[in-house]
Amino acid sequence: MKKPVTINDIAKELNITAATVSRALSDHREISAATKEIVRQAAIRLDYNPNKVASSLRSGKTNIIGVLIPTAEHIFFGSVIHGISNAASMNGYEVLIYQSNESEQFEKKGINAFLSARVDGILASIAKDTKDFSHFSYVKEKNVPIAFFDRFNDSLGISSVCIDDYRGAFLAVESLVKEGYKSIAYISGPLHIKTFSERVRGYKDALEHYGIDFDPAFIYPGDISIEAGKNAIKEFFKLNRKPDAVCAVEDFTALGALKELKEMGVNVPEDFGVIGFCNDLFSEHISPSLSTVDQQTVAMGEEAFELIHKLINNGQVNQRVHRKVLEPVLVIRESSKRR
DSSP states (O other): OOOOOOHHHHHHHHTSOHHHHHHHHTTOTTSOHHHHHHHHHHHHHTTOOOOHHHHHHHHSOOOEEEEEESOSSSHHHHHHHHHHHHHHHHTTOEEEEEEOTTOHHHHHHHHHHHHHTTOSEEEEOOOTTOOOOHHHHHHHHTTOOEEEESSOOTTSOOOEEEEOHHHHHHHHHHHHHHTTOOSEEEEEOOTTSHHHHHHHHHHHHHHHHTTOOOOGGGEEEOOSSHHHHHHHHHHHTTSSSOOSEEEESSHHHHHHHHHHHHHHTOOTTTTOEEEOSBOOGGGGTSSSOOBEEEOOHHHHHHHHHHHHHHHHHHOSTTOOOOEEEEOOEEEOOGGGOOO
């Protein structure tokens, strides 16, 4: 293998000191613009790649942020990462991604991996299986900037970026009511995560607002999966009083509901309405196309980076908790459009 080019090689090529090369490459104010340009051109010509590990040890910064996602299966998280990566790149940062696979154990491993890599900050979305949040508190204690996106826990005193989950669910139920559905059920996610408990609250309040009695049997405790959507429909259709529409906590769960309704021969949307939450890429391409709530994923990613960047630059100690809430956007398609 070709030996890596060093600062000393550039210094020898230009007959100047290694210290001058180092200062020129780091844009030091004491080095003239002409010298900086000569050094930069030599670095390009010799194919010099800076040793980022050594540089980070000197500066105390790696210019890397860690992003912890629950799963890579959902396009939602890929879209958020797209927003994070774009904003990070524009600000000279690189992104290190770790997938927790919706597991508390893997989530803790991810946090440890980020701390070992000495990332400048961490963006995290909580796994659905996580009940112990001490690893997030530990990051705060280590004074490493951390913020949540999408899924968060507001009892930890950690800043976050999310959609208005309450309003999103309210809008979803409201749209079903306006289409003439009268018995609306809900398939939830794990309620110990604030994101999902807020959606249930929005569902209940929308029913109350439109004078529809809440039936506890109309809430199915799901786990964010196609299988949960299928199982929920099976359970709802065992009831004496059956629902005529369902709100799902996210689009994969809604997809499961649609699949089960199709297998049962139930006409959607004529006899049964379905609406999801997320606006995942597949939603408009299935038949019937899925009504949903758009979570502004790219904007969420960009806002998440801006938040962690601010914490990195200003220092996290004693900073007040920031909560950036994005507006949900209702997207009506075939699965709930009766009229």
